[in-house]
Amino acid sequence: MSNFYVHFPVISVMGLFLAAFLVEIFGSKNKYVRYIISLIACLAAAAMTFYLIVPVFLNGEVISYWMGAWAPEGGYAFGIGYEIDGLGLFFGLLTALTFLMSVIFSWRYMSRDGHLGHYYTLFLMLAGSVLGLVFTGDVFNLFIMIEIMTFASVALTAFRHKKHPEALEGAFKYLVLGSIGSSMTLLGVALLYLTTHTLNMAQITALISSQGMQPTTLLAFGTMLAGLAVKSFVVPFHTPAADAYATAPASVSTLFSGMVNKAGIYGIIRLTWILFRAMDKEALMLLLSILGALTMFIGVTMALAQHDFKRLLAFHSISQIGYVLMAVGLGTNLGLYGGLFHAMNHTLFKGLLFLTAGAVYYATGTTNLDKLGGLAKRMPYTTVCFLAGAFAISGIPPFNGFASKWIIYQAAYEKALLSGNIVYLIITVVALLVSVMTLASFIKVTSAVFFGQTPASLERTGEVPFSMQLPMFIMSALCLAAGLFYNKTVGIFVNPAVNAATDPAKYVDTMMGDGYAFSHGIAPQPVTFTSVSIWDPVFWLILFVIVTCAVTLVAMSGARERGPISLPEKTADDKHATFFGGEKSLHSHVGGSDLFWGFKKDLKGYFRVMDDLHSGRTNDYALWVVLGTALITLFTFIFMS
């Protein structure tokens, strides 16, 4: 291996960690020094990660790197190895994109806070740990990275505690529940070591394949799965996510939803599809799908009840992760396609939405939906970006959400028909319904924040600076591009990731030497997958433009005999006044929490139960985590042995 790029993964991870300490040493006084160090580290790491597209995605290589050149001896891996296959790089790219966008956004967004040296240190630690997590080929290293990730996340959540004391509360809950998750992962790693006497993922894959499932392995699987599910905030482990996402600065929320929960999803896919090859275990996969569907539904209904912009987005983040988990749990290649594609789209649109929430906070100083209103006139670019993200997450064509959700529906329905299991059918219906509810709650945000009457306190709000608009524009453009050219996107990015997950032979061989996989009973399985054609988006765009032109033409042609279209003027006369029906205009803005009362009234029983479950008590949340872990472990034992 003399190719220079084999060093890229480790350099990018180490570079971020190194920069984290450099920022603390040199950058605590001067804001330019610390920002330039952070920006350069992020740019370099992102550039190196993106460069890996060429060898891994296009040439189909698997890159391996042994720390200190401790290559395997006699069929046993001793050293810590980094290994980048299609799956790892797929998530690595999402991570790189997210932290790059976030660091650009942070420059102005965080400029009003103090102690920014600490902020960038933690930021770089978080970025490096997630990148390390997806690149590592060693389960204990995975655990370490998870711990660093949790640490940095908790500290960043509490970053604005001076202004918002709730941030401390969110951070504490996150730390307690996160540490249960980490401990479960560590327990799983230890038990895995007990049966396989190795920590290398490739070797574990091979040994489990040749040894078969022993009770200890099953326990390891159950606890690791539960631990990683805590990290990806799946119901019933979702409670800290809502608190942490809502109270952290928006640039950090972007990181959380763009890469931290993706890291958990990555772990689950790595565990179920590669390490344990469990995608044929119907019952277990059904559990994942049901958890995913529950996550989807509970997340979106909780989002409908929220009054805070970011907390609402947080619940949507949970809900979208449910889509991903549900699709991954189908156990079919098509499902994995949909899941990975949706994970990628979720990073794009949810990152975008959190950035717009940050822009709104920066401009107005609040994210309370009842205090905002009418920002569309004052922040036109933010509004356009928000609408792009909202349409994407609600799955409206031609944005990317439509393409991936459609693949997921198709996968779920196909699974329902193939297995004859009516549960999958219910899951399909739930998925379609959740999509509409997502739309509903984004309508609520749109009308509460960007349209409607402007409260007097926000009259002087202006657009955010360009350095904050730039990442939003890039993300919006990517949302649209991934939807329009979805065939290319899937072909270049998702395809290699699916191949890597379904065919681990090459992954094992690269790490452990040729023939190792075959001798342990892992035969290469070329993927037999025919790409689904949903539609030709470009063609549709042309159509849409033609018709829009035609309709506009018709609309204009009727306008010959009437006066010019009236535009509001500075001194608006009565003709341009909004109809209030006698109310004072001050009190007539329909706040976000007043929408959907008919819906909420009918389901008040459900919402009361949900309200009780999300009680805010750390103990209750811990109990949820323990019960969830117990459930997953028991289920593993009953249905996998």
Add this chain to the structure above:
Amino acid sequence: MPDILARLVEILLVALHVLIFPGLLFAAVGGLLLAGIDRKVLARMQRRIGPPIVQPFYDFFKLMGKETIIPAAARPGIYKAAPVIGLVSLSLMMLFFPIFGHKAAFGGVADLIVILYLLTIPAVALIIGGSASGSPFAGVGISREMVVMLGYELPLVMVLLTVAKKVGGGSLVFSLQSISEWQLESGCLLFHWSMIPAALAFLLIIPAEVGTQPFDVAEAETEICEGPLIEYSGAPLAIFKLNTAVKMFVMTALFQVLFLGGINLGEYWLLGGALLFVISAVLTILCMTFIHAFTARLKIEHLFKFYWTVVAGLALVSLVLVWFGL
């Protein structure tokens, strides 16, 4: 070069489909006529003489000639674009229907899902447009519209899945073309007894989708002054009114394609097909008019409950029956 030329011709042909038949013009004329019939029949049921059948045309052109006033609180771009986007997605939807036993102008494997999405867009356009007008009455209206949408979406999804399963047997068929061909062989879906609850559910969804009494909570003139449309005037209002009419037409056409597609007419397919289409469209509309004539407007929470219990229940009965191969 010939490649590009061929592509151009293809696009032109599609544009023709979109604009004239079975797209915009056809749907607009048909929809306005249906709206006229609806009004006339309703009037007769209420012992009134009622307007002439072409009254919706007069209304449309009259509104087109009026001044468009944009309120000071509105966001002009979105305010003006919203009705157009709604109309565009509605006329695109017409392309998927195999009308008169004719081949669909535009079809694929995924028609039903695309239609499901395209059906939400006009409602979203109404909501966004109303929201952009900045009026508090519109605010109330859009929240109701959204709840109505949540209400009928669940049964609609279930009905579509039922049809897909019934036609597909062991696999899934989302193509309208195949659904109508299947019906040619095995008879109308409406005449399969297991599908009758689904058809009923669909008939109950149409009034909510179109927004007629008793499901017109979003535009309730008497309480919230037409809700989302309160600030609209002139051409945008005309297009919104046209949207309602076209939606009526699209929904009846969809009902016809899904449930009444299987009458083999042999060589008289064009004339007979057209006649059948007109008859079934009018009959579907009459079902709606009947409900309209003898009911009063529901409250929003009753409407939601109605759709998630009664209508969804009907659809569920069919879905379960079909699932077990009946």
Add this chain to the structure above:
Amino acid sequence: MILINYIVAICLIALGLYVMCAKRELIKIVIGMGIMDYGINLLIVSIGFHEDATAPIYTLSDIINGNLPLFVDPIPQALTLTSIVIGACVDAMALSLVIMLKRRYDTTDADEIRRLKG
């Protein structure tokens, strides 16, 4: 008998989880996190244990002669060390958060620290 180690480890983990679920005092929750960590550390150390084995230190002559002594697996011990360090950091961080919470909320009762809910 190594079995006792496993039993104690599982008991410690269960005790830790119980404390986290049942005790409302934040400090006690942090203690629960610690207990759970110790349980897992004990488990990992026990995994590497061999009866009648020595430390994994051997001389060149042992290797040449080929009579390697039975030794304890060193990797779990390395893992335990790392895990202990991480556990200590987690506890320190949690305690610092508790101190800040006490300052801002003026309580350390989990029942009263619930502004974020619903």
